[in-house]
Amino acid sequence: MVSKENRRITDMGTLKALAHPLRMKLYRALYLERVATASRLAELVDEAVSLVSYHLRKLAEHGLIEEAEPQSEDGRERWWRPASDGVSIHDEDFQDAPEKVAAHTSASRLFYAQRSELYHRHLDERAHWGAEWNSASFDSEYLSRLTPAELSELSRELHDLLKKYDEQGRAAVAAGDTQGRENVALHVYGFPFRV
CATH class of the missing domain: 1.10.10.10 (Winged helix-like DNA-binding domain superfamily/Winged helix DNA-binding domain)
Structure with a gap:
């Protein structure tokens, strides 16, 4: 299983x-x-x-x-x-x-x-x-000043939000609601950098 x-x-x-x-x-x-x-x-x-x-x-x-x-x-x-x-x-x-x-x-x-x-x-x-x-x-770039803890929290919140939409889409497909649905890729990167 x-x-x-x-x-x-x-x-x-x-x-x-x-x-x-x-x-x-x-x-x-x-x-x-x-x-x-x-x-x-x-x-x-x-x-x-x-x-x-x-x-x-x-x-x-x-x-x-x-x-x-x-x-x-x-x-x-x-x-x-x-x-x-x-x-x-x-x-x-x-x-x-x-x-x-x-x-x-x-x-x-x-x-x-x-x-x-x-x-x-x-x-x-x-x-x-x-x-x-x-x-x-869409494509977006956000530049923020965060701590490692804040970046970790942001990652968890994004993961939870994405999981919600993924589960919602899968449930709809399982119920036969496939009209207008396509595979969607969402790539998110969060990393430190210096200018």
Whole structure:
């Protein structure tokens, strides 16, 4: 059964398993689909089914995804689902050795690059979304002077607000209300910097 909590990744093996470009795309696609076969995911990421199957097994070896109940009569297909309601990776779990710092930094850069690529694709396709989606879409930059405690509190409050909207959307879809709904990405970064 899928855990309702985020899985906190604390070990190098799991971090490295997720920090592979195709595996992260597969994890993201499966998170959105909730339940899917390798064939469906291969369509979504435009890769060969055999390659996708291999990488799904690697994600499963690290407990990031798990087999799901079959959704069709075709017993030949394996169905997959996320093993938790998301993952989280915290800096403090990878600071006790130089190789852990390097792995965490590398993974963070990959995740950022994929998020950036997703936003660039949105910019390129913006004209095709129509006026309603374009007026609803946003990008913002806020520059604040905060303490670490205030930034942590802001992060928790944003997480709670986003979780509320995610749960609301999933409940609506489960009730059959899919009209006008699309996948929406919201990328939020909060970090200190000096000018």
